[in-house]
Amino acid sequence: MSGKIVRIAELEIHPAQIDPYRALLAEEIEASVDNEPGVLMLHAVAEKERPEQVRILEVYADQKAYEAHLRTPHFLKYKEHTADMVKSLRLIDLDPVMMRAK
Structure with missing residues (x-):
């Protein structure tokens, strides 16, 4: 995983703006993954009990791809x-220990 940029973005969204925010986020994630070879993964999730709390797991091929x-x-x-x-x-840089997907 050497060279890859991995981070979690922790966001709090204004409750009245959750639906428009999600629509814009979905549009951005689709464009990024579809059009940028260096964007390896973007996964967005929200807490069930607090949907204003959004977390995005981001994986980029390297610093150049992120920039x-x-x-x-x-x-x-x-x-x-x-x-x-x-x-x-809040952006949290991560050190990947083990990442797999099917």
Whole structure:
């Protein structure tokens, strides 16, 4: 997994904005995974009892792919349109121990 960028984004969304936020997030994730070879995985989940608490597991091929992602039109649109929806954002860099998917 050497060189890969892995992180979790912890977000708190304004409760009245959950549905529009989710729509914008889904659009951004689809565009990123479909169009950016360096975006290896984006998984978004929300707590069942607190749907305003969103977590995104992000995996990028390397630092260059992550930096390119930040400059894409779809990511910039997502950031601009969700700026007032997000109450808090915390990015946590991770050291992958074991990751598998089927």
